[in-house]
Amino acid sequence: MLTGLPPFYNQNLNIMYEQILNAPIPLPSYLSKEARSVILALLERDPKRRLGSGPKDGEEIREHAFFKSIDFNKLVKKELPAPFKPDVQDELDTGNVEEEFTNEMPQDTPVQATGSMLAAKDMFVGFTYDERADKTKQGLGE
Numbered sequence: 001m002l003t004g005l006p007p008f009y010n011q012n013l014n015i016m017y018e019q020i021l022n023a024p025i026p027l028p029s030y031l032s033k034e035a036r037s038v039i040l041a042l043l044e045r046d047p048k049r050r051l052g053s054g055p056k057d058g059e060e061i062r063e064h065a066f067f068k069s070i071d072f073n074k075l076v077k078k079e080l081p082a083p084f085k086p087d088v089q090d091e092l093d094t095g096n097v098e099e100e101f102t103n104e105m106p107q108d109t110p111v112q113a114t115g116s117m118l119a120a121k122d123m124f125v126g127f128t129y130d131e132r133a134d135k136t137k138q139g140l141g142e
Helices: 013-022 033-042 058-062 072-076 117-124 131-137
Strands: none
């Protein structure tokens, strides 16, 4: 979110996955020392060492130097002003949205047919259901 791009984006998914697993995390030079530190800590590949995964949980993240200027108590109570408020005429104003998106033709997302229940029967291999046992458990008898 700080750079506007995901760290390892590549149109070739195999390359992207390989980079996610093994490549050093690319950090632009314009980021502050604190920003670089929090990004690296949040993207730590070992979940046990990742920022926020310790005994202090999310408090560990809030205590990071990158967030030193934020009063989280006021933030939670919504007592802080928004750092940026876009200039809009009304709720339908799209002036702050890139033309690339406002010029797109709207279309529904296609939904793939799932077929009949008979076609899905092999999706639940090993699953059983005994209606009589369920009724007995609920005290309904047979």
